Structures are given as structure tokens and as C-alpha cells.
Amino acid sequence: MSDLNTSMIEKYRSSFLKEVEANVEEGEWVKMCMQCGVCSGSCPLGKHWDHPPQEIFMMIRANKREEVLGSDSMWMCTSCYNCIARCPRGLPITHIMHGLAVYSKRLGLTPKKQPTAEFSQIFWDNLMKKGRVNELKLGLSMNFKDGFGEGVKNAMANQKLGQNMMKAKRMNPMEAFGGHGVKSPGDLQKIIKKAQEIEESKIQAAK
Ligand code: SF4
Numbered sequence: 001m002s003d004l005n006t007s008m009i010e011k012y013r014s015s016f017l018k019e020v021e022a023n024v025e026e027g028e029w030v031k032m033c034m035q036c037g038v039c040s041g042s043c044p045l046g047k048h049w050d051h052p053p054q055e056i057f058m059m060i061r062a063n064k065r066e067e068v069l070g071s072d073s074m075w076m077c078t079s080c081y082n083c084i085a086r087c088p089r090g091l092p093i094t095h096i097m098h099g100l101a102v103y104s105k106r107l108g109l110t111p112k113k114q115p116t117a118e119f120s121q122i123f124w125d126n127l128m129k130k131g132r133v134n135e136l137k138l139g140l141s142m143n144f145k146d147g148f149g150e151g152v153k154n155a156m157a158n159q160k161l162g163q164n165m166m167k168a169k170r171m172n173p174m175e176a177f178g179g180h181g182v183k184s185p186g187d188l189q190k191i192i193k194k195a196q197e198i199e200e201s202k203i204q205a206a207k
């Protein structure tokens with residue numbers, strides 16, 4: 001690419017695009033989007049979202065930081081990979097959508113009560129205790145996340161599901177007394193904490 005082209009591209013890169021390139025998984029691909037709309041047209045769910053992928057990439061380039069990071073659209077991506085398979089520019093769209101969701105969560109900009117974000121947090125907290133998921137406690141945390149009253153209602157509604165999971169050995173009532181885990185959960189927690197510190201320092205350096 002000539003120096004003239006490079007400097008023109010640099011001039012039209014918004015500050016939010018640069019932020020995305022520095023902090024979001026595969027974010028450096030966003031500038032390659034040619035706005036053909038194939039991804040949004042291929043996405044089985046995109047028409048129900050505020051902003052399907054092509055629109056999200058356009059908004060990043062238009063510097064619409066709050067609208068993008070405060071949106072719940074990227075949280076709705078089910079990783080079906082339709083968009084990636086069809087994008088003529090080969091953008092890793094699914095990964096960018098998840099990267100944007102993670103980044104918005106890290107900045108505390110994810111909409112309150114976003115169901116996927118809530119589930120992710122509960123799943124993560126559960127996993128981090130022993131290094132392996134305790135399905136029984138995960139189910140209970142999900143059912144009771146909005147308080148005792150809602151929890152009882154949810155537990156009644158999901159009773160059959162719980163029984164079937166136990167029958168299929170996907171959930172064990174004995175997990176209430178501890179459950180399985182990795183050999184040294186403390187070491188795992190230290191590794192994750194260190195990785196989080198490194199990520200955080202990268203975000204701070206990019207500000
Ligand atoms: S299919 Fe690819 S190039 Fe087309 S709008 Fe979507 S991300 Fe952009």
C-alpha cells in the first residue's frame with residue numbers, strides 16, 4: 001500500500017475504531033468490512049437485534065462508542081458461524097461480536113439484566129470456585145438470581161428439566177456437598193488473576 005493510501009486510511013480511522021483494534025479480540029479486522037450486508041442477511045437472529053453485525057461495524061467506524069458498547073446485540077450471537085462462512089472479506093465476525101461483548105462487560109457498559117451476560121457471570125463465578133462447573137449449583141444460582149420468590153417459581157417450572165438431567169447423569173445431587181474440581185483450584189485462580197491483571201494493564205495503556 002502506498003504511503004498516501006496508508007495516511008488517508010489513518011486519517012479516517014475513528015478513535016473508537018482504534019480502541020476496538022487495540023482491545024477487542026480480532027478487532028483489527030473491522031476496517032476490512034465493505035458493508036455488503038451479507039453477514040446481517042445470513043444471521044438467523046440479526047433481524048431481531050437492535051444492530052446486526054454489519055451495522056455494528058459501521059457504527060464502530062462512525063465513532064458511535066456508547067451505542068455499540070451499550071448495545072446488547074453482540075450478546076445475542078449464538079456462534080452459528082453463518083456469517084463467517086459467507087463474508088466475502090473473510091472477517092471473523094463471530095469472534096469480533098464476542099470480543100465486543102467481553103470488552104463492554106469489562107468496561108461496565110453492558111445493559112443491566114442482559115440474560116447472556118448474567119448467565120456468563122454466574123457460570124464464570126461457579127467455574128472459578130473449583131476449576132470445574134458444579135451443575136447443581138449453577139442451576140440453583142440461575143433459578144434464584146432474582147431473589148427467593150422468583151427462585152421458587154423458577155425451580156418449580158424447571159423441576160422436570162432437573163429430574164431429566166439427574167436421570168441422564170448430567171447433574172448429581174451430591175454436588176450440593178462440594179462437587180468435583182481440579183487438583184489445585186487456588187493455583188488456577190492465581191493464573192487467571194494474573195492474566196486479568198495483564199489484560200487490564202493493556203486496556204489502561206491503550207487509553
Ligand atoms: S459480510 Fe463481511 S464485508 Fe459484508 S458487511 Fe458483513 S462483515 Fe462486512
Ligand code: SF4
Nearest residue numbers: 043077078080081083
Ligand atoms: S455467528 Fe452470530 S452474528 Fe454470525 S450469523 Fe450466527 S448468530 Fe449471527
